[in-house]
Amino acid sequence: MKIYRLHKKQNLPISKAQAWDFLSDxxxxxxxxxxxxxxxxxxxxxxxxxxxxxxxxIVTPVLGIKTKWVTEITHVKTGxxxxxxxxxxxxxxxxxxxxxKEIDGGVEMEDIIDYKVPFGFLGQLVHPIxxxxxxxxxxxxxxxKLEELFGKY
Numbered sequence: 001m002k003i004y005r006l007h008k009k010q011n012l013p014i015s016k017a018q019a020w021d022f023l024s025d026x027x028x029x030x031x032x033x034x035x036x037x038x039x040x041x042x043x044x045x046x047x048x049x050x051x052x053x054x055x056x057x058i059v060t061p062v063l064g065i066k067t068k069w070v071t072e073i074t075h076v077k078t079g080x081x082x083x084x085x086x087x088x089x090x091x092x093x094x095x096x097x098x099x100x101k102e103i104d105g106g107v108e109m110e111d112i113i114d115y116k117v118p119f120g121f122l123g124q125l126v127h128p129i130x131x132x133x134x135x136x137x138x139x140x141x142x143x144x145k146l147e148e149l150f151g152k153y
Contacts, residue, residue: 002124003093004132006113008139011153012146013106020079020100022149023109024049029057031149032142037061042068051076054087061090062134092116092123106153109146111139 012019022028026045033039037059044055053073060066069089076082079100086094093116101108117123117131 001116002127003114003116004127006111006115006132006135006139008111008143010109010143010146011103011106012109012150013153014150016079016100016102016107018150019107019109023098023100024076024078024082026055032145033059034138034141037138038066049073049076049082055084059090062130090118092118 026041026049030039030041040058042056042058044053047053051073055071055073057069057071058066059069067090070087071084071089071094072087074083074085081097081099083098084094084096093114095114097110097112099108099110099112101110113135115135117127119126123131
């Protein structure tokens with residue numbers, strides 16, 4: 001079983017409170033997700049983030065195939081970090097840690113995603129061709145969108 005990791009950091013010239021308010025609101029995911037993914041929240045985003053929160057989405061990650069994605073917010077330390085884990089969706093495993101740290105002149109946001117692709121050996125073959133580049137593209141889009149919203153560090 002091969003588990004992959006995507007690790008991203010981004011600095012923004014905003015306060016820790018601003019970063020937390022934006023990133024911990026599931027409704028803002030649509031804002032920082034590429035439009036072509038057809039990201040739509042079905043349920044679970046009607047309250048401030050809490051451990052145990054279940055959020056259901058529809059996404060279209062590749063080839064126009066709509067996919068239901070269900071995540072659970074498993075850990076929350078307000079203002080510091082939260083963790084979302086896939087309960088149902090396109091990955092065999094999805095564990096995403098979001099950290100926010102104060103730095104001089106702003107914040108450092110860190111994402112650590114541990115994931116496993118489905119379909120065993122076949123999934124491992126397509127990972128470097130489709131899955132990894134798609135995730136890089138999504139997180140690069142997120143970086144640009146956050147800079148548009150909050151400015152460059």
